[in-house]
Amino acid sequence: MAEKFASDRNLKFLLHEVFHVERLTEFEYYSDHSRETFDLALDTAFKISKNLLHPNLQEMDKNPPTFINGKVQVHPVVKEFIRECGTGGWIAANSSYELDGQQLPFTVTSACHFIFGAANYSASVYPLLMYGAAHLIESFGSEDLKREFIPRILSGEWQGTMALTEPQAGSSLGDIRTQAMPTDQNYYLIRGQKIFISAGDHDAVENIVHLMLARIKGAPSGAKGISLFVVPKKRIDATGNLVSNDVNVSALYHKLGYRGAPIVQLSLGESEDCRGYLVGEPNKGLSYMFQMMNEARLEVGLGAAAIASAAYHASLEYAKERRQGRKIMEKNPDSEPVRIIEHSDVRRMLLFQRAVVEGSLSLVLQCCLYSDLAHVRTGDLKERYNMLLDLLTPAAKTYPSEMGVISVSQGLQCLGGYGFCDEFPLEQFYRDIRIHPIHEGSTGIQGIDLLGRKVVMNNGKAFMLFIEEVNDTINAAHDKQDLEPYAERLQNAINSLKEVTFGLMRVGSSGKIENFLADATLYLELFGIVAVAWQWLKQGVSAWNLMKDSESETDKAFYSGKLMTMKYFFHYELPKTSGLVERLSENDGLTVSLDERFFSD
């Protein structure tokens, strides 16, 4: 089993040397914190990961949750980890002091969750769902709901979930049918079915609290008639005891990977006794839920980068040890075989993985930083950061997910036949990460969200803000000789992205909406590559500045590695935009006009 799953040095480089997260402590909300408290959080996350999560990675995969007599049982380490998260304040780390939280920046806690996810992705999901559910109640729930649910969720006693999907409504949330019947009490009677609910039931907690979308009887059709409810598995009765709330597990999914977390199908109100508590106003559920979904989307991107990180380090370790073949110019068959890291093709596969992992992580942390800045800023600046966050979220979810799948696959490839066998962890990472392009809005949905909603919102304002941010980085690179060619390459890429975007917008405003969105997935791919190229140039600028003044050989090697990986990205990954630009400039609606009979054989 590979020892290393994430680079502490890289995390600290990103937090302190690229994003200067310490500057957040100048704001009142974060003022109790310092570089030391941030680093302590990271160090503790590493400790828990090394002692508890990583040693149980394969164990949890080989012993997935069971579903017997209506009960879902998970690996015992889940309980231990959740207890650790509750007592250690991990679930409430971002929450305010009022909620007994720690007021840590999202950027810092995300770095910690990256560590957890790299050590054991399945385990890392439980506390994230708890925080998301509590945060949703905090934002939109009544005082009663807050009092009853938030402390128990943030302490890890109760699991939170997001319960959206239904059999007939996967990506199409407007079609959900779960019904909420008003009563003359403070609750609605819920009836329906939910599918694909992560951590939707298990025995590591006392209770499960579903943040659930349902339709109040008589509500308008479609997305405008959806409300948000708190639906616990057990409710507290008049005497203060937990009693059944008529929420039953009807099935447990058997999955390709991500096997340490139970994904279940729920049946609600079979005995007409499932109570749901309305959150906020009726029919506004979908807009509330987007808060949790957007957080979850960043977390999915983060989780994908984390799994890809573990795969990268496992394959790097193997490549540094495994001897096989010789350098091409070595003709003596009796010479000792070299370690495979000496072969150019293996180096390329390692650089590819590193470029994807560290570029993805950088993009996600950039979004987290915008979120933190939006939290403490007001007025125009708040709006600016929120718009940047909104715009970048689809890319921060998708680039790590889609490229992470390929990155892990390259990691597996580095091990040859061994990569295909379960003696090494690569085959598990390959299975685990495949969920990421699917959950929390599939790649296709993210593409439409980016092009059809985010890019065009406010007359393209968010998009123009993004260009500004990229230009700032380009300008910072321009006066640095080694970086100049890369600044230029990014400038060209940004120009192409702008042209493509404006071209597509013209198609859209001509009324050909289907044509406009037909290749939205490719647009997202293009956008993602450019966004990550930006992050790499940003990292390059920091590394270049720091290397100049550095005396330590270790630091110099680290910064050189950063610059090398940046170069790799610009020489091998950025050119992939050329083909995408070509295709996205054609606007021929090839997939729109297609006759379905052509698929008949």
Added chain:
Amino acid sequence: MAEKFASDRNLKFLLHEVFHVERLTEFEYYSDHSRETFDLALDTAFKISKNLLHPNLQEMDKNPPTFINGKVQVHPVVKEFIRECGTGGWIAANSSYELDGQQLPFTVTSACHFIFGAANYSASVYPLLMYGAAHLIESFGSEDLKREFIPRILSGEWQGTMALTEPQAGSSLGDIRTQAMPTDQNYYLIRGQKIFISAGDHDAVENIVHLMLARIKGAPSGAKGISLFVVPKKRIDATGNLVSNDVNVSALYHKLGYRGAPIVQLSLGESEDCRGYLVGEPNKGLSYMFQMMNEARLEVGLGAAAIASAAYHASLEYAKERRQGRKIMEKNPDSEPVRIIEHSDVRRMLLFQRAVVEGSLSLVLQCCLYSDLAHVRTGDLKERYNMLLDLLTPAAKTYPSEMGVISVSQGLQCLGGYGFCDEFPLEQFYRDIRIHPIHEGSTGIQGIDLLGRKVVMNNGKAFMLFIEEVNDTINAAHDKQDLEPYAERLQNAINSLKEVTFGLMRVGSSGKIENFLADATLYLELFGIVAVAWQWLKQGVSAWNLMKDSESETDKAFYSGKLMTMKYFFHYELPKTSGLVERLSENDGLTVSLDERFFSD
């Protein structure tokens, strides 16, 4: 479970309407055959696949081989299939009448093996290994070896294998150490270890015959000292009984996929009693083995295309049934959701899969046809076809394997969350196909083979022949109005490929061999896309000609579907060459000069 796994119509289109395989019957060797006997073979392959192989696909995955008390046990259906292959003449289908074979063209039997592989890839491998082993003995073995082994292998009584890899020598065959000690009898004493041996031991046959590479004591170091041996698990003693030949299974691998076939580790000669029979001359083993390896490489490409075919049809079936969401212009939330095949992005994913599957299959069959033509031709023409086959084999192995992995992944994506669950077969296909970029020479090895050996051999003659073949297709398309733009695109792509190739050759001849080969994998990727674009234009020309004269609506829809998929390939896949050309023109040796310390954190 999806019903359809391969398109009969497409196979017949390729065999008869694109490759005109019937023309082979004009040659003496194939003269007993006709379109009818070819179609009968296909129909029978479908029948066996539907009745025996496909129904056991998931069953064999869920019940992989076991290794108990030194014995490897496989699913009972394996025995049934091997018996069917033996009695039905499938193993000997390509063999000559002298060997009780059927003298069927490789092109036709490969089409049949595509069907088997699409129905159940793991099962399909057993007879292929049998034929490969028998063919190797036929080509290079003594009369005694032929008499003793070939009939029993071709009848399916004995399993054949290729036993190459050793713990210290994966891709580097020159490093194998298994020793062969000469005796004064007709055998050598073998001692050593072999790993990753497919079908290396199992209970569905009476005996296992390893075609094994070993080093005769005192032989030169490296690849020049490797000899080929027949090493049976059991040998026939003086009284005609089968007795142990001191070949023992030391481990069975637990694999990500491809679980219906046992891959084992072998220990040879632990009791100093393992006899090996030399094939051909000493120290020529590697060149002999290349015959089996090259056949196996085409079969790997074929198998990858086959799995991707099954995934494509499963996702197509789902997309035609599953209702979800509405067309973008539909604003009424009460309207019925559409089947997801109506969404452009899903169509794109389906077209992508179809383009990969049918383009890959076409490229592999093209190679098989060259092989058949080389078989019946003499002199310059024989040389021509052999050179084309040699040149195209790395691409025919790799394009289907690498793109097949992505294609299956897109198939899985079409099913959303269900694709990740084992209720549907996609997750299995995703696991099964991942072996293909690894076995029979990983993608990195294929890249070096293509650029470092095949492209430069005979002063680039094979490469120029390939250009000629592509130009023939371009010329055939030029006078057809609808095809003209695609002929032009292919012409441009071929020009770029030529420029890149000559540029790289200049780097090579300047002595910078490491730089020359550093991006050989990317060169192979570029070459593969261009080769498949050529196959698509070829299919387009046939479809266009046939559609002109067709009266049948079904045929017209089929040919239109072909043209549509060709267009998809040129609009979405061929543009990917732009980025590759950019990168391959840089020649900066970025991965060559890299300091390994840069990977220290």
